[in-house]
Amino acid sequence: MSGLLAPVLKLSELVNSFNDEYVSTPYEELKQMTILQRLSRYNWTFEIGGILVIAIVFALYKLGLYYNTRMTDGLFTQLNDYFKNDQQFARVGFANKDGSKLQYLDEQQKTWFTTFATGRSAVESICVRAHLYGRSNPAAMLMERLLGTFFPSMTVKDLDEYCEIVVKPNGIYVANETAKPNANVSDILNNFKFVTSVVHKSSMNEVRRDNYYLSLTRTTESAKLPVEYVYMSEMNQLNEFISHYAPNFFQVLREASSILHCISFTDLPTEKPLTEKKWNANLLPRAVIRTSIPSNKAQFKALKDVIGSVIAVYDNFTKDLVQKNPHVFITNDLLKKTSQLRSQELAKIVKTMKQVEREMALEKKHEAEKEQRRLLKQSGDAEKFDQKKRDRRERRAKNKQKVRM
């Protein structure tokens, strides 16, 4: 052990040696000196080193914050402009209490960023969340990287940089500014209960691991899709849903291949529900787009095009449903099948839940018995208790014999 600590001891000796002269000065001599004389005799190397380290840490902290802010300023300004001007959202971003506009919110040392848009036909809201590295703490970032490299199972889920866009449909189709919105919203939204996605091949494992709804899908390749992507859908018939409603979808996919991880249309929860209550509480039709953080013009354009495609899917699909188009892609047959799959999945969850409850009850019973035995032992009635148990067992055995005879 002393061998292992040798370098630390050496360093401590070196630091102490800086002030050998000051420490060896007799107390009487120090007493006679003025404060300035004492300060000048003291070797301040260690303290100056400490202050320099603190200054460097502070500078890196500020630099990290500045870098993250610069990255997200670019991203959110462009996205908010796109939502406002190109997609005609009524409200984009946030507002302060004093009424001033806020492009985005930042949290946790500028590592999480959020913006929001709402007020549009077919789309209830769009929420964009971006996660960036904690550049303000380079030491922690380095440790996380190292740990992630050598012990992947020890890393946390949100370590990478990514941008997640959640688009929620509202089931209302308005053809123009003067048109009246349709009333049968819940009926329309009932048609969004299915899971279909297009996933980039480099992210297949991660998205299946992180999203419950994708872990219920089949992975299929298609000659129509660009080679970098696969379909992940509940049923193969759903594979063409996005391309049916989004014009030039394959071209958009090709252009976004450097940033896009997945586009999913789902109503099931992201986190695996462990109870029926949680299952019901987390059913919400939405589209989820997950990408890397775009860093150049082409990638920004690709991201906007992907979001545009998803909005187009909701626009066209809602229009088909509201106008009762006989060639609507999601037929009642398909919905029946997806509903059946959901019932099966829910039954599995309920079964598991009941099994866990039974096991817990059994454990509780065992513990209560143990406690009773302990109390009886303390009071000296343990033998009586054992005798009772033996008698009961014998009686049961006799009864069984009688039945056999």
Place this chain on the structure above:
Amino acid sequence: MLNPQITNLLIMLVMMQLARRVDMEDETNIMYIRTAYVASMALSWTIYQLARRAIVAKNDLTTLKYVKPGNAMKGEGESLEVTTVRDYDLQEIDTAIKGIYTGVAMMGFMHLYLKYTNPLFMQMISPIKSALEHNEVKIHLFGAKPIGDLKRPFSAPSMFGAKPEGPKTDKKSVEAAERAGQGGVKRE
């Protein structure tokens, strides 16, 4: 052809015998051993890097699905892996490269800090042997076809010829795992 694990064992025994005959206190010998070790590590690293370059250049995006056996130590069950041939190959080769770094760190600690030279001597040959016997190197550098033992996903070779236990690739297991709904589990 002998099982690689058995040949490793044989090499180990031979090197142990040789190590007895070498004076590990002699500075000249130590320098030769250090040079040989560094050269061996550099060569195996280069072999892996060449294979890595070949994998990236090939960019085989064929989808690969298999059921990975669970880790009993961590209390994990079987899980489905969906990846591409390219990513699978890169993962395999990166694991091997990481192994070199870990080995170098261990040897560095033992030799430079604890002043042992024996482990350095023992580790002179096996890294190159492992690199040349690595499945990815066989496929991408020596042009072996990915069939039989080289069929992805690879199974760990068994030492005494027993049937190796590896990932399941049969349609039934893959389909069952694919729809098992194991994703989105909150990690503590």
